[in-house]
Amino acid sequence: MAFPQTRMRRLRASAGLRGLVRETDVNAGQLVLPLFVTETEPTGARGEGQASSSSRQQIATMPGVERLSLSALVEEAREAAELGIAAVMLFGLPAEKDEHGSGAWEEAGVVQLATRAIKQALPELLVITDVCLCEYTSHGHCGVLREDETVDNDATLELLARTAVSHARAGADLVAPSDMMDGRVRAIREELDGEGFPQTPILAYSAKFASAFYGPFREAADSAPAFGDRRGYQMDPANGREAVREALLDVQEGADMVMVKPALAYGDLIREVKRATRLPVAAYNVSGEYAMVKAAAAAGYLDERATVLEILTSLRRAGADTIITYHAKDAAAWLTQPT
Numbered sequence: 368m369a370f371p372q373t374r375m376r377r378l379r380a381s382a383g384l385r386g387l388v389r390e391t392d393v394n395a396g397q398l399v400l401p402l403f404v405t406e407t408e409p410t411g412a413r414g415e416g417q418a419s420s421s422s423r424q425q426i427a428t429m430p431g432v433e434r435l436s437l438s439a440l441v442e443e444a445r446e447a448a449e450l451g452i453a454a455v456m457l458f459g460l461p462a463e464k465d466e467h468g469s470g471a472w473e474e475a476g477v478v479q480l481a482t483r484a485i486k487q488a489l490p491e492l493l494v495i496t497d498v499c500l501c502e503y504t505s506h507g508h509c510g511v512l513r514e515d516e517t518v519d520n521d522a523t524l525e526l527l528a529r530t531a532v533s534h535a536r537a538g539a540d541l542v543a544p545s546d547m548m549d550g551r552v553r554a555i556r557e558e559l560d561g562e563g564f565p566q567t568p569i570l571a572y573s574a575k576f577a578s579a580f581y582g583p584f585r586e587a588a589d590s591a592p593a594f595g596d597r598r599g600y601q602m603d604p605a606n607g608r609e610a611v612r613e614a615l616l617d618v619q620e621g622a623d624m625v626m627v628k629p630a631l632a633y634g635d636l637i638r639e640v641k642r643a644t645r646l647p648v649a650a651y652n653v654s655g656e657y658a659m660v661k662a663a664a665a666a667g668y669l670d671e672r673a674t675v676l677e678i679l680t681s682l683r684r685a686g687a688d689t690i691i692t693y694h695a696k697d698a699a700a701w702l703t704q705p706t
């Protein structure tokens with residue numbers, strides 16, 4: 368039956384009817400808030416940022432996001448927990464960097480201390496740690512370099528595994544490798560199991576693309592490569608079949624959850640990766656995606672609340688079970704206040 372018997376508008380006529388047939392929901396329990404923690408107390412302008420207080424430093428390219436000292440980090444995590452947000456994801460800014468990124472696996476490294484502090488103050492809030500070397504290496508690449516300055520895949524695996532175990536030991540609830548080395552999920556799984564952490568799940572950044580949308584993050588985390596780019600390890604944005612293959616390999620290696628990153632221009636892959644793996648899928652709504660919305664909203668070009676909730680809904684509709692987003696706190700608050 369078609370028009371005039373069929374009228375699609377019948378079920379759109381009121382808020383009640385629209386709610387009755389709504390296919391997709393978003394709630395705070397599906398959101399993950401990324402946080403940046405600094406080892407040195409941010410005391411004044413550093414890099415592009417402006418100090419807003421002794422323990423919080425604004426990130427110029429990501430309005431509303433700050434680099435946090437340990438104590439400010441716990442405050443921020445507490446606010447997230449009170450809003451019902453499921454998890455925080457930690458990125459560390461160490462005081463010192465070296466060629467191998469050894470700060471990444473130190474027992475008293477910045478992320479390890481941060482994890483302990485949050486788990487002690489807020490045992491129920493999940494802590495996910497980003498496992499990568501780029502914030503800790505002097506050259507800013509995600510692994511160790513060979514003499515020809517390319518990233519040495521196999522030599523990096525052990526360092527990533529060591530880093531993941533140090534996070535688990537500090538109390539991380541999930542570890543999330545973002546380096547894009549081949550074989551890292553297996554290396555991390557083996558090391559976790561061998562060191563007494565068989566229950567720690569791995570959220571693999573499986574389909575992570577070499578994307579221009581990471582620009583603001585690299586500013587925030589001080590992790591831009593000193594030379595070259597990441598196209599030798601992160602994926603080509605043109606490749607969809609390859610993304611599914613990456614995700615399936617991570618499943619074979621023992622991933623518990625897989626991720627597609629960035630999110631907004633990659634909805635097709637959120638859907639395909641979900642279908643192919645049958646694992647829970649996380650979408651990472653990255654820094655550049657956040658910055659675009661913030662800039663447009665600040666200019667008065669977009670309604671921020673409506674835009675953010677539409678974006679999050681669309682990622683859920685594409686198939687994301689979990690969304691990692693810098694909008695998490697705002698979104699969680701908006702979701703409890705009906706329009």
Ligand code: PBG
Nearest residue numbers: 499501545580581584653654655
């Ligand atoms: C570290 C890492 C990056 C992001 C998450 N983990 C940067 C990169 O790969 O260059 C990007 C997150 C964002 O843009 O919000 N490898």
